[in-house]
Amino acid sequence: MRPLERLSCPRHLYNFTSFLSKAFLSRGDFNVFFVDWGLLTRFPCYFSALNNMKLVSQCTAQLYAHLTHQGALMKRIICIGHSLGAHICGMIANYSTLRPSRILGLDPAGPIINDVSSSEFRLTSDDADFVEVIHTNAGVLGTDAPHGTVDFCVNGGHFQPQCSSIIHPIRRHRCSHFQGICLISSIVGSRKRRQVMGYPCLPSCPMQGEAKILSGKPIPMGMGKPIPGSLNFPPWGLDPAGPIINDVSSSEFRLTSDDADFVEVIHTNAGVLGTDAPHGTVDFCVNGGHFQPQCSSIIHPIRADSK
Helix, strand or coil, rough: CCCCCCCCCCCCCCCCHHHHHHHHHHCCCCCCCCCCCHHHHCCCCCHHHHHHHHHHHHHHHHHHHHHHHCCCCCHHHHHHECCCCHHHHHHHHHHCCCCCCEEEEECCCCCCCHCCCCCHHCCCCCCCCCEEEECCCCCEEECCCCCCCCEEEEHHHHCCHHHHCCCCCCHHHHHHHHHHHHHHHHHHHHCCCCCCECCEEECCCCCCCCCCCCCCEEEECCCCCCCCCCCCCCCCEEECCCHHHHHCCCHHHHHCCCHHHCCCCEEEEEECCCCCCCCCCEEEHHHHHCCCHCCCCCCCCHHCCCC
């Protein structure tokens, strides 16, 4: 990800609830719930906080159950968690009858968590339909492993330039650890629909040396950011039709990566009944994308090519 400019955010932001809620509420009519587990996380008792993560995730899963029982749609609920809170968002899936839709993990905690092999106590890409992770202090207070459907390593993911004037090393890292909150609040609360773009890079965070940008289209950070009326699943294109469409040059009549913040396309019969051109932010070519082995027993060629 390219370097980011300074954000109008307090350097020592250790209680982010009001800062983040103001950003959401300035964007539209939303219900914002905060899980207050401060009494279970008294500094410096980090081990006590770790021990209470399971209890907090179970209680939060009950909140999810209450909301959905009252008619709320799971696909319109997003769990945002910072540090250990990011892992708690992931643990909710262990105690919820309905699969969570979206999780936004802000610099998931690394100490101790990095040494636990079980995924039961950490955020993973399997914990929701879409998991977005923003790394700002990876390898120190934040975990250094990829966790999400998409991971953003801000300014390399290890250290944030906004914190460079702080002399004390621990405070300097704490400052970087909290910058993800500032960043997502800035994106959500922007009246100009601000976009911070992430560019494809090597799958390592923190990055060593200068980040190597790979080929591919940039993806906007904050895909789960609330836009009134459109907090839905990312668009999926399942083997977009090819005949005739392939001969039309105008993008007006075809799916393209510009049609949404994130467009996922799955090709299963590309070049025949499906289009053979890349369409999405990401394109998956299943078994090569042209022909599926499940259809090999069908003799009739048209039926065998059925999507």
